[in-house]
Amino acid sequence: MTKIKIGIAALALLCGARLYADALPPAAPVPADNPQSEAKIALGKALFFDPRLSIDGTVSCNSCHNVMASGTDNRSVSVGVGGQKGGRSAPTVWNAAFLSAQFWDGRAATLEDQAKGPILNPIEMGMTSQAAVISRLKGLPGYVEQFSAVFGSKDALSYDNLARAIASYERTLITPNSAYDRYEKGDKKALSREAREGLELVTKLGCTGCHNGPAFAGPALPAGQGFYQKFPTYADSPYISKYQLDADKGRANVTGKDEDQHMWRVPTWRNVALTAPYFHNGSVENLAEAVRVMASTQLNLRLQDSQVDAIVAFLNSLTGEFPAQTMPHLPDSTNRSIVDIH
């Protein structure tokens, strides 16, 4: 038995019989310094959908984290301004509020920190500085008024407040009442027999040693304390070269530490059936193959097809209900354009 397997077994014992997760809570944790309010959420929603936060007016947060769908773009890697491609696959924004660290490598402690990144990334939204973002928003009276109403009049329109508003909106992006949640709450008919077999398998095989907690992404931890695991673990898995799973050093790129090589934040299983393609590089096209890859690289297991099907059936039971939302109407850009038009 390898160290990893012993670790997983020990964790299973610690957690007792309930290695898998509770139903998704109806609300996400809210930091003390950024309380929710209707007006702030509305502002954050407008900002989230506003392509004018990108240099040429073509990319919004929603472009890669499509909240009308899975919260992703269903691409291997996303496309930013000028058709540039990023290096990693966009994680879903749905239920991201339940994660204790953001980005694949956990380099942002909070949703607020995360929101500040892509806007200034030259291959994502391409704004040249925080000041350039604020200057642009100051040219839109609707935003000036909204920031002032939400954050008070003095220096209300700041990059920190922009991030606060976007994070507040994202904290509302929760998909309750999946088949699994209904099952967990007592509706034993909510899961098919195959899905129940899948649930038993992910528990027995050890998948839920890492994929546990409300988002099936690890235990609830203080903000910034991400739940990381090595991926891939078993170096001789044939999938590693097939899907170039070890080309990216993961968290080591952030910390510079050898022990963080190939360490990744455990991704959520919530709505995982809708977020293909899979893994940090989006190299695996479908969920069944992703299950085979994980069994091989993390557990040194080769699953039978019926086991894969059962696990996929269970993972499909984690697709939640997407709440109805109204569209924002973005503040008017009057008599002139405010983006780089050429």
Next chain:
Amino acid sequence: MTKIKIGIAALALLCGARLYADALPPAAPVPADNPQSEAKIALGKALFFDPRLSIDGTVSCNSCHNVMASGTDNRSVSVGVGGQKGGRSAPTVWNAAFLSAQFWDGRAATLEDQAKGPILNPIEMGMTSQAAVISRLKGLPGYVEQFSAVFGSKDALSYDNLARAIASYERTLITPNSAYDRYEKGDKKALSREAREGLELVTKLGCTGCHNGPAFAGPALPAGQGFYQKFPTYADSPYISKYQLDADKGRANVTGKDEDQHMWRVPTWRNVALTAPYFHNGSVENLAEAVRVMASTQLNLRLQDSQVDAIVAFLNSLTGEFPAQTMPHLPDSTNRSIVDIH
């Protein structure tokens, strides 16, 4: 007096004292072969917002015709898949249902015809064929069900029906109750003195000889019978070379006829204050400059600054109310991605 001016004067006489336009009707004309229904509009809305109608999943109708804002992207020319740039500026989709021909050159008679174009345009959404679009949608059970419910079961999921649904949604995109509309309906305080001066000017100078009708884009005509005018008209206007206004031959590219050189569908003034930059090539950055250009190229006039300001104030009175909308939830792509992911 030139032929053009005589023509405008004659048209003014024909229209009597009301050379400018009526208030915007609350509903747009609906073709007999595509009646509106709630289910069809909902389907069309989902399609309009669905980036999976583009080859790589990055561009939806809404990318260039942003209905959360002005119905445009506020760019000179739009950006399609792979960062490719188009040749003309995206017209607004708001109130497009009142136009009797679509595209700058009127090459589509109806909204239905228009909707079919960009999806297959290699520099816009880049799908390779109608069959490829239908094949992709057939991979999304939610669409299969919706098309069947809306259009009946046999061959419901067709490219023609896709266009019908999108057009039905677009016919709901109407912005009523602008300051001008309220003024026209009797609220004489709805327009500022400056805006009223602007209204008088656009009538007196002859602008409304072309910019009349419910959308200020010409008279209501049968579908396909676009209302075209030559632009630029006065060949010695200094703005022509400055903004390369004669580089594009306009409607002649469609018809191949010499008499259609530089003929363009008259664009709407509705919400024109929000749709910068201006003209078919999006070369003019702000509305005041666009007014100067039009006066010079179409009327051989050089306006005083106060006249420009008054006309801009009037044009600002044509910004309507944007109705609240719910977001669509796009049909699930389950266990695999359906776009070209790399």
